[in-house]
Amino acid sequence: MYDVAIVGGGPAGLNAALVLGRCRRRVLLCDAGNPRNAASRGVNGFLSRDGIPPGELRRIGRQELGHYETVELRDADVADAECLGQPETPFRLTLAGGERVGARKLILATGLVEELxxxxxxxxxxxxxxxxxxxxxxxxxxxxxxxxxxxxxxxxxxxxxxxxxxxxxxxxxxxxxxxxxxxxxxxxxxxxxxxxxxxxxxxxxxxxxxxxxxxxxxxxxxxxxxxAGGIRKLHALVTRLGLELTSRGTVRTGTCEATNVPGLYVAGDASRRVQFAVVAAAEGAMAAFAVHDELLTEDRL
CATH class of the missing domain: 3.50.50.60 (FAD/NAD(P)-binding domain)
Structure with a gap:
């Protein structure tokens, strides 16, 4: 059982894991390794990293997570996710190989898929x-x-x-x-x-x-x-978990990236805000803050 499971290893997922690692939370980050910006020449508009190749930004982020022993990073696709609503296992993830893991909170940082x-x-x-x-x-x-x-x-x-x-x-x-x-x-x-x-x-x-x-x-x-206005697909887990969507087809999120499903947060391009890498990283940090605060409250009850 993990405190938090994060699906997606881009700026949103990596920054969420970083903040939660610094909070000493037990975190599982699953990264399928197919980022939306893989073909891009560089990540622009990201303070201190303007123009950095996308793969290099991810490499640095992964390296930094290595300093936090409670953060586990796996190169794995998440085939399914369920909201069980049970106190002992609120969320259950099934990895592509069939392994199942439980988590108290779930952050989706799965981004979008561009259809050209x-x-x-x-x-x-x-x-x-x-x-x-x-x-x-x-x-x-x-x-x-x-x-x-x-x-x-x-x-x-x-x-x-x-x-x-x-x-x-x-x-x-x-x-x-x-x-x-x-x-x-x-x-x-x-x-x-x-x-x-x-x-x-x-x-x-x-x-x-x-x-x-x-x-x-x-x-x-x-x-x-x-x-102008290309077609973008959300990850299948968004539908599987019953998340509400906006008129733009992104996930409807509220304060600190909370969704209509208690304990489930969406950060990055799949949420409602501007789709910049630096904004995705910020949303990941905000979701991590809210998740840690929820866990603190639950642990005091």
């Missing part, structure tokens, strides 16, 4: 010159010719937001733009072109986008592509 548009070349260039977060990668691509992939009001708003990083911008709607006349006028006034042709493929090499080829054979020279 089914366009040739998209996956190859992902994280190198195709992105979804301008706050993470816009600076590195600043002042270059960029494109935004999206449609409707969401695509329009994202394109206008991208003007902070480049004034040479084209909105690709990959079919009908689904824009009102007013929205079209707004984009034109701000110097954003609209291309409604269907996208056939992305062309480039060595991780760099060179051009976007349309089905009619025409091409658009671009250096970077940003996706």
């Amino acid at each position: 548009p089914q366009i040739e070349g998209m996956e190859t260039l992902w994280g190198q010159s195709v992105f979804d977060c301008p706050y993470c990668d816009g600076w590195e691509e600043r002042d270059r010719p960029m494109a935004v992939y999206g449609r409707g009001e969401r695509g329009m708003r994202f394109a206008l937001e991208m003007l902070s990083w480049s004034r040479d911008l084209v909105l690709l709607t990959d079919g009908p733009a689904e824009l009102s006349a007013e929205d079209r006028d707004c984009l034109v006034r701000n110097g954003v072109s609209i291309r409604e042709e269907q996208v056939a493929r992305l062309e480039g090499g060595d991780g760099r986008l060179d051009r976007i080829r349309f089905h009619d054979g025409s091409a658009l020279e671009r250096s970077a592509l940003f996706l």
Whole structure:
């Protein structure tokens, strides 16, 4: 029986384990080893670690956890998790190999899984010159010719937001733009072109986008592509544990990342806040604080 089980070994999970280790709590952190930002060039906007490769940030975090003897880190996938509601075993996890472990509290730091548009070349260039977060990668691509992939009001708003990083911008709607006349006028006034042709493929090499080829054979020279409102999937455990979701499809969390399930917290990209690595780490720390406080209260009863 562990005091706390943490599922996910990114910034949220690692920071939660660090804080709980310093509280002398017995912690099990399970990391399946498939982080969302694995293809990224670097973790940006993280104070003292700006631009660090994602794998290096994780390595440092794991190394720091080694100082705390009550923290156990396993390279293991969690196949199932149950909220038993029993005082002796509130939560039970089943690892991929079949082993079962119990925990008094559970922190999900499982992040999200990105589902990219089914366009040739998209996956190859992902994280190198195709992105979804301008706050993470816009600076590195600043002042270059960029494109935004999206449609409707969401695509329009994202394109206008991208003007902070480049004034040479084209909105690709990959079919009908689904824009009102007013929205079209707004984009034109701000110097954003609209291309409604269907996208056939992305062309480039060595991780760099060179051009976007349309089905009619025409091409658009671009250096970077940003996706507006891509599809993101939550970990299956979110559904399995009956967690409430927001209108954005993330887990609804309250004070210190608490969920509708008592004793269960969600930190990182799967929760409702801004999806930055530094924010995920902060959410992990907040969840750890709340968990330790709950355990203190229970132990005094």
